Amino acid sequence: MRTIGVLTSGGDAPGMNAAIRAVVRTGIANGLRVMGIQRGYSGLMNGEIFEMTRSSVSDIIQRGGTILKSARSAEFRTPEGRKKAYNVLKVFGIEGLVVIGGDGSFTGAKLLSDEWDIKTVGIPGTIDNDLAYTDYTIGFDTAVNTVLDAINKLRDTSTSHERVSVVEVMGRHCGDIALYAGLAGGAESIIIPEEDYNFDELCKTIIEGKVKGKLHNLILLAEGIGGAEELAKKIEEVTGIESRATVLGHIQRGGSPTAFDRILASRLGARAVELLLEGKSKRVVGIRDNKIVDFDITEALEMEKRRDDHRKLYELSKILGY
Ligand code: F6P
Numbered sequence: 001m002r003t004i005g006v007l008t009s010g011g012d013a014p015g016m017n018a019a020i021r022a023v024v025r026t027g028i029a030n031g032l033r034v035m036g037i038q039r040g041y042s043g044l045m046n047g048e049i050f051e052m053t054r055s056s057v058s059d060i061i062q063r064g065g066t067i068l069k070s071a072r073s074a075e076f077r078t079p080e081g082r083k084k085a086y087n088v089l090k091v092f093g094i095e096g097l098v099v100i101g102g103d104g105s106f107t108g109a110k111l112l113s114d115e116w117d118i119k120t121v122g123i124p125g126t127i128d129n130d131l132a133y134t135d136y137t138i139g140f141d142t143a144v145n146t147v148l149d150a151i152n153k154l155r156d157t158s159t160s161h162e163r164v165s166v167v168e169v170m171g172r173h174c175g176d177i178a179l180y181a182g183l184a185g186g187a188e189s190i191i192i193p194e195e196d197y198n199f200d201e202l203c204k205t206i207i208e209g210k211v212k213g214k215l216h217n218l219i220l221l222a223e224g225i226g227g228a229e230e231l232a233k234k235i236e237e238v239t240g241i242e243s244r245a246t247v248l249g250h251i252q253r254g255g256s257p258t259a260f261d262r263i264l265a266s267r268l269g270a271r272a273v274e275l276l277l278e279g280k281s282k283r284v285v286g287i288r289d290n291k292i293v294d295f296d297i298t299e300a301l302e303m304e305k306r307r308d309d310h311r312k313l314y315e316l317s318k319i320l321g322y
Helices: 016-029 040-045 079-091 103-115 140-161 176-185 199-211 228-239 249-253 259-277 297-302 307-321
Strands: 003-008 033-037 049-052 096-101 119-124 164-169 189-191 217-222 243-247 283-288 291-296
Touching: 003 016, 003 040, 016 033, 016 096, 016 259, 033 040, 040 079, 040 103, 079 103, 096 103, 096 259, 103 119, 103 297, 119 259, 119 297, 140 164, 140 176, 140 217, 140 243, 140 249, 140 259, 164 176, 164 228, 176 189, 176 217, 176 307, 189 199, 189 307, 199 217, 199 228, 217 228, 228 243, 259 283, 259 291, 283 297, 291 297
Parallel strands: 003 033, 003 096, 096 119, 119 283, 164 217, 164 243, 189 217
Antiparallel strands: 033 049, 283 291
16 A cells, blocks of 8 residues: 545534544655545545645644535445546555545445445544444534533523523434533433433423522433424423523534544544555444444444443433433
């Protein structure tokens, strides 16, 4: 292996730059040429490729977003699109490809390696933490801290007005951002797709809280359930307590990555390059019990989340937040 490429694909996540930096510098330290591919698979098909040096990744470890830019490509989902991508990789002499992204990006990498002679390794970069094979994805910790900052502010105003505050956070079908931010922020209730919730019970908790002298009520709602405005309205109707909804949106995707995300990205980036140097392909890297691990892409995508730990956190949040 002499030349590798690196791209970021799907929704951006804080820490992607730290991962790019680790890939580039580990590659160069091992005698590889490292090519940066812009705009994900779409840029790959268009040949938006340039050689990266140690200095092209200077001063980026602290930056959110991705210097390589990101995109979602419908064309790459077709066999013709992947053939085009392979032809470009061949022209540039790229034998191994590091893909930083989520499950859709990994599926693309797998198909590319299934159909063509190109080695691929995936690095989990998404704020959603929705990849079961790894305890954490790059960007999740930063997103949780961004939500936490917002919750702290919302708590101030909710307390002053003795209101219910419904905060909707990202995560697609995964409730991890809501769960972790809710637990860290002392939310009274957390509503996530992985756990059943009962509207009457929720209202009962809010009313009981008011009777006990609670000055605010913070409800963390995952986007996989959604409907923050309607929920706040219904709560106000049933409980008689003023309620407001806040949908945090894309603010959760930006910002300087936390130390945790930077370190995770650095470790995973380095390991991804090592795997290519070992001649491996169709692998994804991750972290389990604080150890860097790697799995076959297909196996990783089919894994189920380790629900026990998750359930314990949810139960804990109910005891502590009530
Ligand atoms: O996957 C990251 C994510 O931010 C999800 O949490 C959210 O559902 C989605 O991307 C939003 O996508 P877009 O940026 O295309 O609106």
